[in-house]
Structure formats: structure tokens, C-alpha cells
Amino acid sequence: AQSVTQLDSHVSVSEGTPVLLRCNYSSSYSPSLFWYVQHPNKGLQLLLKYTSAATLVKGINGFEAEFKKSETSFHLTKPSAHMSDAAEYFCVVSSGNTGKLIFGQGTTLQVKP
Amino acid sequence: GAVVSQHPSWVICKSGTSVKIECRSLDFQATTMFWYRQFPKQSLMLMATSNEGSKATYEQGVEKDKFLINHASLTLSTLTVTSAHPEDSSFYICSARPGGRTEAFFGQGTRLTVV
Numbered sequence: 001a002q003s004v005t006q007l008d009s010h011v012s013v014s015e016g017t018p019v020l021l022r023c024n025y026s027s028s029y030s031p032s033l034f035w036y037v038q039h040p041n042k043g044l045q046l047l048l049k050y051t052s053a054a055t056l057v058k059g060i061n062g063f064e065a066e067f068k069k070s071e072t073s074f075h076l077t078k079p080s081a082h083m084s085d086a087a088e089y090f091c092v093v094s095s096g097n098t099g100k101l102i103f104g105q106g107t108t109l110q111v112k113p
Numbered sequence: 114g115a116v117v118s119q120h121p122s123w124v125i126c127k128s129g130t131s132v133k134i135e136c137r138s139l140d141f142q143a144t145t146m147f148w149y150r151q152f153p154k155q156s157l158m159l160m161a162t163s164n165e166g167s168k169a170t171y172e173q174g175v176e177k178d179k180f181l182i183n184h185a186s187l188t189l190s191t192l193t194v195t196s197a198h199p200e201d202s203s204f205y206i207c208s209a210r211p212g213g214r215t216e217a218f219f220g221q222g223t224r225l226t227v228v
Contacts, residue, residue: 032215043119043206043219044157051215090156099145099210101217103156 002027004093006104014112019078021107023091026072032094033074034101035065039087047089050074061085086111115141115211119220126197126227134192134223136163136207142187143209147217148180151204160205163190197227 007022025031032051036044048059055067065076074091091104116139126132136146144165149157161182162170169182179201181193190209194201204224208217 034216036219041204041222041224043117043221044208046114046216046218049216094215098162099147099217100159100162101147101208106156108154 002031002093002095002102004091004102004104006089006091006107008107009105010108010110012110012112013081015083016080019076019081019085019109021076021089021091021109023074023076023104024072025074025091025093027093033065033067034092034094035059035063035074035076036090036092037087038090038106044090047076081109081111083111083113085109115139115209115214115218117207117209117218117220119207119223121223122221123224124226126225128198128227129196131193131195132197132225134194134205134207134225136190136192136209136220138188138209138211138218141209141211143190143211144187146184146190146207146209148182148190148192149206149208151206151222153204157206160192165190194225197225199227201225202227 003026005024034049035047038044048057050057050067063078089107093102118137120135146163148160160175163182163184165184171177184190206222207220210217
């Protein structure tokens with residue numbers, strides 16, 4: 001069975017400082033992993049995806065994530081937080097060819113001025 | 114990128130009435146769409162998989178007679194909340210995945226409030 005665990009329910013950073021949102025996954029085969037962002041009362045927007053190509057994945061808005069098989073991790077990073085980054089972030093694994101997505105619990109990112 | 118449009122973005126209805134939510138894939142065809150429910154400050158919960166031209170597949174614990182799903186075309190799936198009650202108030206989100214793509218695209222969500 002596949003699962004995703006986001007290690008922090010809430011992360012608070014100051015504007016201009018680095019962001020780290022942690023995600024661990026469990027999968028019996030090579031997974032497809034995603035990070036999505038959700039602003040209040042909005043749908044989800046894809047930040048980036050990993051699908052067994054390069055382990056360091058670059059996404060939109062300066063976000064990156066590194067797939068580490070040995071650590072079963074897919075942490076999301078950004079060198080410098082912006083106020084507009086404040087939102088809910090979801091780490092997601094795709095369940096094979098069915099298209100079903102398995103969501104982590106979400107991490108709320110707060111950015112302080 | 115692919116676009117999924119959901120309508121309405123919010124709706125208020127009286128208890129006992131039914132509400133229909135539409136999910137459209139604007140620039141691709143989707144044989145499968147997914148419907149999620151999201152409670153405040155919680156993650157998304159998959160309700161059902163909508164299959165074009167056939168019956169939807171519901172997740173365990175989701176009442177199929179309460180949440181009617183119709184996927185009559187390759188670009189449109191609808192979710193009807195029947196005989197709505199206040200406990201059905203929630204944020205409903207749909208998604209679809211274009212053929213050949215691994216990622217899903219989400220609608221804007223629908224905030225349903227039952228009074």
C-alpha cells in the first residue's frame with residue numbers, strides 16, 4: 001500500500017528565509033510524487049512532480065524538491081520565502097495507473113514579514 | 114497546461130434540496146474524473162471516481178444515493194448532492210488527468226453551505 005506523511009502540520013518562516021516542507025512516502029514500487037499548493041477556498045495548483053527522471057525537480061515559483069529513495073523522502077524547498085507563498089501544501093503520491101491520488105495531511109506555511 | 118473548471122464556486126441551499134456541481138475539462142478529454150471532499154483545515158478525501166459512460170466507483174463509506182455522479186461526456190462530470198443536510202456542508206473539489214500525463218489538474222472547488 002502507498003502512503004504519504006507530511007512531517008509538519010504547520011511551518012512558520014520569515015519573509016526572505018528558506019522554506020523546508022518535509023514529506024516521506026511509502027510505496028511498493030517506483031512512485032510518482034507531487035507537491036500541490038492550495039490557497040484559501042481555492043483548488044489545488046501543481047508545484048512540481050517527480051516521475052522517475054531527475055531526482056532534483058524544479059517547479060514553479062522557485063520551489064524545488066529532491067527525491068531520495070534511500071530516505072523515502074520528497075522534501076519541498078525554496079531558497080527565499082515570499083509573502084504570497086503562505087498557503088496549504090500537499091505532498092501527493094499517485095496510485096499506479098488508476099489515477100488515484102493519495103494525499104498527505106497537508107502543511108500550512110505561514111510567512112511572517 | 115490543462116484546465117479544469119468547476120461551477121459554481123459557492124452555493125447556499127436549503128436543507129432537503131438538491132445541489133448540482135459541474136466539473137469540466139476545458140482543453141482535454143477526461144475518461145476519468147475524481148471528486149473530493151475537504152473539511153476545514155484537513156486534507157482532501159476521495160469520494161468517488163467518475164467514469165465516462167459507466168457507473169461511478171465510490172469509496173468506502175460514501176453514500177452513492179446521497180452523492181450522485183454522472184459522467185455523460187468526455188469533458189463533463191457532475192456531482193449532485195441530494196436531499197442536502199447541514200452536515201453535507203463542505204468544500205468539494207474535482208480533478209482530472211489528461212491522457213499521457215501523470216499529474217492531475219484540479220477545479221477551483223465549490224463551497225457548499227446547507228442551511
